[in-house]
Amino acid sequence: MNNNRYKILVIEDESNIRSFAKAILEANQYQVITSDTCQNGIMMFSSHRPDLVLLDLGLPDRDGLEFIRTIRSLQEATPILVLSARTGETDKVEALDLGANDYITKPFGTAELLARVRVALRVSQYSGNPSLSLDGKFFLHDLMIDYDRRIVSISGNEIKLTQTEYNILVLLAKHTGKVLTYAFIIREVWGPSDDGGVKKLQVNMANLRKKMGIKPGDNRYIINELGVGYRMCEE
Ligand code: CA
Numbered sequence: 001m002n003n004n005r006y007k008i009l010v011i012e013d014e015s016n017i018r019s020f021a022k023a024i025l026e027a028n029q030y031q032v033i034t035s036d037t038c039q040n041g042i043m044m045f046s047s048h049r050p051d052l053v054l055l056d057l058g059l060p061d062r063d064g065l066e067f068i069r070t071i072r073s074l075q076e077a078t079p080i081l082v083l084s085a086r087t088g089e090t091d092k093v094e095a096l097d098l099g100a101n102d103y104i105t106k107p108f109g110t111a112e113l114l115a116r117v118r119v120a121l122r123v124s125q126y127s128g129n130p131s132l133s134l135d136g137k138f139f140l141h142d143l144m145i146d147y148d149r150r151i152v153s154i155s156g157n158e159i160k161l162t163q164t165e166y167n168i169l170v171l172l173a174k175h176t177g178k179v180l181t182y183a184f185i186i187r188e189v190w191g192p193s194d195d196g197g198v199k200k201l202q203v204n205m206a207n208l209r210k211k212m213g214i215k216p217g218d219n220r221y222i223i224n225e226l227g228v229g230y231r232m233c234e235e
Contacts, residue, residue: 006121007031009050011041011067012083013060017106021054021083024110025117038062042070045078052121053080055100057091065091065098072099079120083108089227096181096229103179119177119234138173140232143212143221145173154212164189165208168201172222172232181229205230 008025012018013036022032033048035041038059045053045067053071057064068080082095082103092103101120104113138145142155152159152169161169167189172180186197205222214220223231 005029005031006051007033007048008052008054008117009041009044009048010034010054011038011059011064012036012054012056013058014056017056017083021113024113028114030117036060038064038067041067045071045076050078052117053078054083054104054117055080056083057095058085065094068095068098068100081116081120092228093181093183096179097183101178122177122234140173140176140221140234145170159211161208161211162204164204165211168204168208172230176232177234179225179229179231185229 008030010018010021010025010032012021012034015036018034018036022034025032033044033050035044036059039061041053041055041059044050053067055064055067059067064082068082071078071080079101080099082092082100083106084092084095084103085106095103102116104116136147138147144153145151146153147170150166152161152166168185171185171188182198182201186201190197190200205224209216209222212221214222219233221233223233225231
């Protein structure tokens with residue numbers, strides 16, 4: 001047995017979900033520790049230094065958002081995946097804005113859980129830019145971004161982007177695999193004091209996707225996470 005295994009902390013009060021996640025992860029060579037409360041989860045985080053946290057938001061003692069706030073206020077960059085209920089869109093957005101890396105909607109299956117865990121661990125390992133080559137170019141399928149020359153091409157054909165479209169694309173590329181909320185993108189692209197940004201973002205995103213040849217409903221390169229934000233897909 002390999003001893004160099006990733007350690008995952010699962011914080012979830014529903015015992016069936018907790019054991020389900022634990023069983024799947026252990027069967028895939030992850031080391032798993034669990035907690036059923038927020039307070040104990042914070043203590044276990046400090047003493048066990050996990051590589052990733054799976055976090056339920058509805059915990060019996062404190063809101064799971066408190067966990068994210070506490071961990072991020074300690075400048076800890078450990079990836080946090082939120083386990084969220086199907087209808088909790090505002091929760092998801094708040095969790096992502098507080099610094100959670102991603103969310104998984106309950107009920108979730110084995111393949112989805114493992115895929116999200118792998119992506120989050122990979123992103124954290126390569127400090128957010130898994131596809132950046134040594135000569136300053138980003139590649140994803142046929143898409144290439146040349147950061148030095150500020151050129152974007154698909155299958156070798158250059159596509160002309162506005163400054164704003166380019167900035168949005170680069171931001172998504174920099175965080176490949178991670179959902180970026182509307183508020184985050186707006187803040188990064190237009191600055192903190194911008195009003196009415198969501199509409200503006202959607203318009204720019206529609207133009208960007210059109211120029212990239214992505215049809216509505218198509219999730220090539222960029223996934224539209226409805227009501228939450230956008231994600232550059234990894235595979
Ligand atoms: Ca719960």
